[in-house]
Amino acid sequence: MAAEFHIHDIVVIGSGLAGLRAALEAKRHGTVAVLAKLYPTRCHSTAAQGGIAAALGNEEPDSPEWHFYDTVKGSDFLGDQDAIEVMCEDAIRTVIELEHMGVPFSRTPEGKIAQRRFGGHTRDFGAAPVRRACYSADRTGHAIVFALYEQCQLAGVEFFSEFHVLDIVVRDGKAAGVIALELATGKLHAFQARAVVVASGGYGRLFKTTSNAITNTGDCLSILFQRGLPLEDMEFFQFHPTGIYGLGILITEGARGEGGVLRNRQGERFMERYAPTIKDLAPRDMVSRAILQEIREGRGIDGRDFVYLDLTHVPEGVIEERLPEIRQFCRVYLGIDPSDSPIPVVPTAHYGMGGIPTDIDGRVLSDERGNVVRGLYAAGECACVSVHGANRLGCNSLLDTVVFGRRAGIAIGRELKYLEPSTIQDEEVKKVESDIERVLSRKGKVRTAHLRRALQECMMQRCSVFRSESSLKEALKEIGDLREMYQEVGIQDKGRVFNTELTEVIELGHLITLAEIVAGSALQRTESRGAHYREDHPERDDRNFLKHTFAFSTDRGILFRFKDVTITRFQPEERRY
Amino acid sequence: MRPYRLKILRFDPSKDSNPHWQVYQIRMGEYERLLDGLIRIKGEIDGTLTFRRSCAHGICGSCAMKINGKNSLACQTLAKDLPEETVVEPLQGYPVIRDLVVDMGEFFRKNDEVMPYLINPEPPPDRERLQSPEEQQRILQSITCIMCGSCTGACPSYWLDRQYLGPSALLKAYRFIFDSRDRATKERLRKILHEHGLWRCHTIYNCVEVCPKEIDITYHIKALKRLALREALRIRQG
Ligand SMILES: Cc1cc2nc3c(=O)[nH]c(=O)nc-3n(C[C@H](O)[C@H](O)[C@H](O)COP(=O)(O)OP(=O)(O)OC[C@H]3O[C@@H](n4cnc5c(N)ncnc54)[C@H](O)[C@@H]3O)c2cc1C
Ligand code: SF4
Ligand code: FES
Numbered sequence: 056m057a058a059e060f061h062i063h064d065i066v067v068i069g070s071g072l073a074g075l076r077a078a079l080e081a082k083r084h085g086t087v088a089v090l091a092k093l094y095p096t097r098c099h100s101t102a103a104q105g106g107i108a109a110a111l112g113n114e115e116p117d118s119p120e121w122h123f124y125d126t127v128k129g130s131d132f133l134g135d136q137d138a139i140e141v142m143c144e145d146a147i148r149t150v151i152e153l154e155h156m157g158v159p160f161s162r163t164p165e166g167k168i169a170q171r172r173f174g175g176h177t178r179d180f181g182a183a184p185v186r187r188a189c190y191s192a193d194r195t196g197h198a199i200v201f202a203l204y205e206q207c208q209l210a211g212v213e214f215f216s217e218f219h220v221l222d223i224v225v226r227d228g229k230a231a232g233v234i235a236l237e238l239a240t241g242k243l244h245a246f247q248a249r250a251v252v253v254a255s256g257g258y259g260r261l262f263k264t265t266s267n268a269i270t271n272t273g274d275c276l277s278i279l280f281q282r283g284l285p286l287e288d289m290e291f292f293q294f295h296p297t298g299i300y301g302l303g304i305l306i307t308e309g310a311r312g313e314g315g316v317l318r319n320r321q322g323e324r325f326m327e328r329y330a331p332t333i334k335d336l337a338p339r340d341m342v343s344r345a346i347l348q349e350i351r352e353g354r355g356i357d358g359r360d361f362v363y364l365d366l367t368h369v370p371e372g373v374i375e376e377r378l379p380e381i382r383q384f385c386r387v388y389l390g391i392d393p394s395d396s397p398i399p400v401v402p403t404a405h406y407g408m409g410g411i412p413t414d415i416d417g418r419v420l421s422d423e424r425g426n427v428v429r430g431l432y433a434a435g436e437c438a439c440v441s442v443h444g445a446n447r448l449g450c451n452s453l454l455d456t457v458v459f460g461r462r463a464g465i466a467i468g469r470e471l472k473y474l475e476p477s478t479i480q481d482e483e484v485k486k487v488e489s490d491i492e493r494v495l496s497r498k499g500k501v502r503t504a505h506l507r508r509a510l511q512e513c514m515m516q517r518c519s520v521f522r523s524e525s526s527l528k529e530a531l532k533e534i535g536d537l538r539e540m541y542q543e544v545g546i547q548d549k550g551r552v553f554n555t556e557l558t559e560v561i562e563l564g565h566l567i568t569l570a571e572i573v574a575g576s577a578l579q580r581t582e583s584r585g586a587h588y589r590e591d592h593p594e595r596d597d598r599n600f601l602k603h604t605f606a607f608s609t610d611r612g613i614l615f616r617f618k619d620v621t622i623t624r625f626q627p628e629e630r631r632y
Numbered sequence: 633m634r635p636y637r638l639k640i641l642r643f644d645p646s647k648d649s650n651p652h653w654q655v656y657q658i659r660m661g662e663y664e665r666l667l668d669g670l671i672r673i674k675g676e677i678d679g680t681l682t683f684r685r686s687c688a689h690g691i692c693g694s695c696a697m698k699i700n701g702k703n704s705l706a707c708q709t710l711a712k713d714l715p716e717e718t719v720v721e722p723l724q725g726y727p728v729i730r731d732l733v734v735d736m737g738e739f740f741r742k743n744d745e746v747m748p749y750l751i752n753p754e755p756p757p758d759r760e761r762l763q764s765p766e767e768q769q770r771i772l773q774s775i776t777c778i779m780c781g782s783c784t785g786a787c788p789s790y791w792l793d794r795q796y797l798g799p800s801a802l803l804k805a806y807r808f809i810f811d812s813r814d815r816a817t818k819e820r821l822r823k824i825l826h827e828h829g830l831w832r833c834h835t836i837y838n839c840v841e842v843c844p845k846e847i848d849i850t851y852h853i854k855a856l857k858r859l860a861l862r863e864a865l866r867i868r869q870g
Contacts (some may be wrong), residue, residue, distance in 0.1 A: 057731075079797070093686055093694065094691070094693075094694075094736065094740070094779075095781055096685075096692075096778075097686055097692040097693055097694050098692075099686070099687065099692070100859075101687070101692055101778070102687050102689070102691050102692070124707055141709060150760075151758075151759060151760055154760040154761065155750075155756045155761065156749075156750065156762075157749060157750030157772060157808075157811070157814075159811070161765075161768070162763055162764065162765045162766075164765060164789070165762070166762035166763050166764045166765075166767075167759075167760060167762065168760050191775070192772075194691075194775075194776060197691065197776075197778070198775060200747075201775075202750070205748050205749035206743060207748060207751075208749065211747045212868050225786055239729055239735075267683055268686040268687045268688065268692065269688060270686045301663075302689075304688075304689045307695075317861075322646075343862050357750055364804075383690075384689060384690075387690070387708055387710070388663065388665075388689070388710075389663070390663070451859075502675060502676070503675065503679075504671075504672075504674070504675025504676060505675075533809070546679060547679035548680040548682050549677065549678050550644060550646050550647070550680070550683075551646070552644070552645055552729065552730050553682050553730040553731075554648055555682055555683075556674070556679040557672075561646050576635070592863065
């Protein structure tokens with residue numbers, strides 16, 4: 056089948072909040088195509104429940120400076136403070152702009168944007184929780200995605216829905232374009248561009264229990280890594296404390312922000328012991344560890360492997376008005392009403408802090424020294440600026456996507472005139488075509504589903520909330536074995552129209568690549584910081600590890616290099632809540 | 633775990649001239665989703681079975697299909713609520729691309745016709761535009777639509793007139809017309825007051841019955857009709 060060639064000034068991969076915001080901004084400077092493997096509004100940003108952080112001070116005094124401090128402290132001092140300051144300073148403008156675009160934020164009685172408490176967000180540098188999360192009930196992501204998608208439509212951004220990106224062409228230090236599979240026809244398309252923005256979201260499907268969509272497989276991170284570009288801080292993967300037991304579906308931190316508490320089998324509000332000041336609203340890394348600690352010590356409910364999130368004392372009206380979706384999830388998937396019964400929860404894989412390294416204008420770095428790839432930008436969960444460091448605070452991701460998506464668009468506006476249009480060569484498309492044909496002709500006996508399950512179980516057991524040298528070495532060995540087995544994966548579907556068995560095989564290949572990077576990065580960091588907790592090295596080690604990990608692909612395996620953390624304002628201190 | 637016989641309507645345009653049924657036997661736990669069952673079939677039995685899915689908890693709108701005669705989300709349908717013999721077909725009302733995957737291009741395009749974006753030419757204030765909780769209450773249900781397409785595909789008026797905007801696009805028009813911050817009521821009414829628009833709704837309620845987000849779509853369409861009548865009256869009275 057002959058491939059189709061396209062020419063655009065700017066090609067954006069991903070229609071989540073980061074991609075949409077970048078596209079909207081970039082559209083002011085040239086033609087923009089957004090490619091997504093789903094219909095645009097089906098991206099996983101729509102699942103974001105709790106809110107977007109901004110120190111509006113609508114409900115009580117707040118300041119961007121406190122937000123700045125909380126984010127740095129939340130990041131366990133690994134976040135780059137120049138980037139965090141930019142984000143927190145821009146937060147108010149960002150949320151107001153979204154409101155003007157039509158986002159239906161929930162309101163205070165005076166008609167202002169309502170705000171609620173969220174983990175790790177405090178007033179006066181840690182004194183007490185503060186209302187900083189701006190929300191639209193518990194459907195904040197959905198509300199913002201629609202507003203931005205609508206604005207993109209209005210602005211004339213072109214959408215290519217259900218185009219699955221298989222390759223990102225980077226030639227001589229410049230992004231040239233993207234090669235994608237049109238699912239409906241099975242045809243390849245080459246999108247040639249002056250600038251490419253990668254906004255392809257997260258990779259939570261690396262783990263068995265996850266809040267992430269089935270399509271969150273980190274394809275583009277793996278593609279860039281295999282093309283020789285580094286990935287930063289991949290050892291830091293956030294587990295959200297409250298996923299529905301057995302399913303992983305998220306119960307937003309907003310549930311605790313509205314007064315919900317965690318309880319063990321004795322009914323004890325155990326977070327009082329772990330974080331005496333802000334208790335259930337401590338940052339996620341701490342709460343997730345606390346839950347698993349309770350379970351390990353036999354205080355899970357009935358001695359089993361979950362605890363309760365108790366909302367039974369929260370007024371029913373509050374639940375109905377501010378957490379309606381959560382209530383619906385509980386009714387549908389558990390057959391309970393959170394007003395009457397506590398919700399069984401466990402930590403669930405949620406957010407990758409690491410990703411494609413960028414500067415504060417979304418430009419992709421080619422190394423730890425700050426060199427950039429011309430014409431290549433990244434934003435959102437796939438990128439690592441780094442504003443979240445070793446642990447992200449709730450509501451800071453939506454903020455990150457919109458702030459840095461826009462900044463990437465602005466940077467493109469500045470740089471587009473120096474970025475020559477690139478071409479994609481026939482051979483480059485042919486190589487992708489022959490890769491597809493190779494997968495389609497596979498006759499092996501191994502099933503994708505089995506291998507994927509084995510990988511997810513391995514990562515869950517050996518490389519999740521608690522890690523150690525031995526568990527990580529075992530994980531790496533297992534991942535190596537799984538990689539071998541991957542060669543034996545067979546495929547039944549030989550057709551080209553909407554072949555999702557084909558895309559699943561390809562996605563699994565990317566997950567295996569990412570698993571190795573995550574476990575490898577975790578093994579070399581012999582300290583505990585934020586979401587990365589090493590049982591054999593339980594202390595933070597600023598002398599040796601106050602630095603970002605850069606993982607590179609080489610012929611002899613993964614090579615690690617390091618980049619200093621940018622510290623401008625707040626010196627590392629012990630993290631207590 | 634209980635055994636189920638899933639009877640699925642299949643069609644592969646590269647092989648089949650007509651759709652055909654295929655039966656799969658699987659076991660599902662009470663609280664498993666039908667989507668889990670489909671994923672298991674694809675993973676363990678038949679890799680060629682094709683369907684859309686992403687979020688797996690009723691928020692992205694990908695997995696709408698016709699389950700035992702009713703447009704529903706596979707990820708919001710639990711095994712405990714299914715009969716042992718369960719029939720799964722592509723979402724009613726749309727051309728089939730393959731198996732359970734339908735072409736929703738037209739559905740999305742209709743939505744774009746109603747000017748689905750906030751229009752307000754007044755220069756925005758420095759801070760948020762104020763909106764009282766009561767004003768917001770009016771649009772609260774309408775903003776929860778996930779564009780799954782179940783309603784439009786289930787609408788008899790739409791079966792008869794494929795150009796009819798359909799419940800979902802009308803709901804979208806409502807979402808903006810009744811947003812206290814929007815100023816383009818007239819323009820938008822014009823977009824929905826034509827022979828394939830608002831008055832094609834005959835209040836049959838099929839849409840409400842299938843909507844997985846439990847939106848009372850007809851209530852919203854009725855409000856649009858009342859508004860349209862008021863506006864017409866006003867124009868006539870000059
Ligand atoms: C359940 C849940 C709740 C959350 N709640 C909050 C919250 O309340 N507040 C907060 O701040 N954060 C929250 N987060 C985190 C936040 O929602 C995400 O980090 C953020 O939305 C990611 O946005 P994104 O634009 O980077 O990616 P996404 O929205 O995931 O979009 C990725 C896009 O890339 C496309 N894509 C990926 N791979 C390919 C490929 N190979 N080819 C083509 N297209 C591709 C996808 O189709 C999609 O369009 C939550 C996360 C989850 C999972
Ligand atoms: S109104 Fe309901 S049924 Fe119709 S598209 Fe929206 S969510 Fe689906
Ligand atoms: S998979 Fe998202 S709605 Fe069913």
